[in-house]
Amino acid sequence: MKNGDIMLNYIWGFIILISIICAIFTGNMEALSNSILVGASDAINLVITMAGMMSLWSGILKIADSGGITCILAKIFKPVLKHLFKDCPENSPAMRAICMNITANILGLGNAATPLGISAMKEMKKLNKNSDVASNSMITFVVMNTASIQILPTTMSILRQKYHSAAPFDIVPAVWISSVVALLVGITLAKVLEK
Amino acid sequence: MSKFSFYIMPCMIGFIVVFGLVKKVPIFDVFLSGAEEGLTSTFSIAPSLIGLIMSVSMLKASGALDVITSLLEPVGNLLAVPKETIPLMLLRPISGSGSLAFIDSIFKSFGPDSFAGRVASVMMGSTETTFYAIAIYFGAVGIKNIRHTIFAALVADLTSFIFSILMVRLFFT
Known part of the structure; x- marks a missing residue:
């Protein structure tokens, strides 16, 4: 899950x-007043329920990361990814950072993915002669990052468990299909609109 | 479907533990340091969740949510979207914690295994906070003209939402 939302100052106030x-x-002032009190304690309940599982899952993922799974998978994905980023040479630092970022996203390593993504953007900017106009590769890369390619939607499953879902993970195949289709649509549009 | 889903978590954990042992990672030590990071980052979102869940509960209690939902219902009917998830579709690209707060309220009212609850779960799981990703990546390198990024990203989000509804229909009805 990502923090630091933008535009939120206005939306929250609104x-x-x-x-x-x-x-x-509507004359619902009594209900409104109660909702403020309940809302605050609901939020803490939610954080406490999620904390155990989020902590457990971060620990498990850290084992995979320490074993070098990100590097191994990045090598596997590279042959596919190099076709999407034609303005980045195959062995450039840009290509390496792109592969690492996408792998980290797939694994759900959000905290690791963002710094890798920023360094990928810096390398792509160098390849684009430091222009302040986005290159084709940058657009494809950011569009891929705005789509969800995470293998396990952990946060969602924890929340479903909290409300006693009969099978918190039963939505996973539906999530996989929707995210893959959306990712393909995003990449296709990014490519088609390049001209 | 649900029988298969119970294999996902144990298999992933089992795979990672074996992988860690093969790679000679001190698995428990590394687990502890990762778990500590996870704990800290979960509690670090507490202030924003308190603020956002409060605002979503206010929206619901005041009746404003019903007004917004019924205003948007004709659009929803056009796309066969369950009306409870329309506000989520508007909030999702803008705010991650805000959508989480909203889903919490959908689960509370209808349950996670209801049609709306499942659609909301799939929508949330198959999308990201689009504007946040765009702002952080282009902002970090000072790009001024982002060309067709927002259009491509938002059409992809809309595709996720439509497929979320289709897939929930396909798998659960």
């Missing part, structure tokens, strides 16, 4: 004000 105004008209 949601709160619209709720208060609406409560004046």
Whole structure:
């Protein structure tokens, strides 16, 4: 999960004000007042429920990462990825960082993926003669990062478990198909609109 | 479907443990340091979740959410979207914690195994916080003209949402 959302200052303020105004008209002020108290403790309950599993999962993933799984998988994905990033030479630092970032995303190593992605962007900017216009490779790369390619949607499964889902992971195949189709659509559009 | 799903987690953990042992990783020590990072990062989102869950509960309690949802219902019907998930579709590309807060409220009202609950789960799991990724990556290297990035990324998000509904229909009804 990623923090540091943008535009949130306005959205948050808007949601709160619209709720208060609406409560004046609908006469739901009592419910609104209670919801503020309940909302705050609900949030802490949610964090506490998620903390155990998020911590466990980060620990497990760290084992995979320490064993060098990111490098191994990055090598496997490279033959496919090099066709998508034609303006990056095959053995360039840019290509290496791109492969590492995408692998880290697939594994769900969000904290590792972001710095790798930023260094990939820096290398691609060098290849693009430091222009402040996005290159084709940059666009494809960022579009791939805005699509979800994570193999296991852990956060979602934990939340489903919290609300006593009969099978918290039963949504996983549906998640795989939707994310792969969306990823293909994103890459295709990024490529088609290059001209 | 649900029988198969119980294999996913144990198999992944088993695979990673064997992989770690083969690669001579001190698995428990490394686990502890990773688990500590995970714990810290989960608690670090607590303040933003408190703020956002409060605002989503206010939206619900005041009746404003019902008004917004019913205003958007005609659009939803057009795309066969369950109306409870329309606000989620609008929030998802902008705010990760905000969508999590919203899904929490959907689960609370309808349950995670309801149609809306499943669709919301798949929507959340198959997308990312699009504007956040765009801002962080292009911002980090000072790119001013991002050309068709936003269009391609948002069409991909919309594709995820439509497929989420189709897949839940296919697998669970």
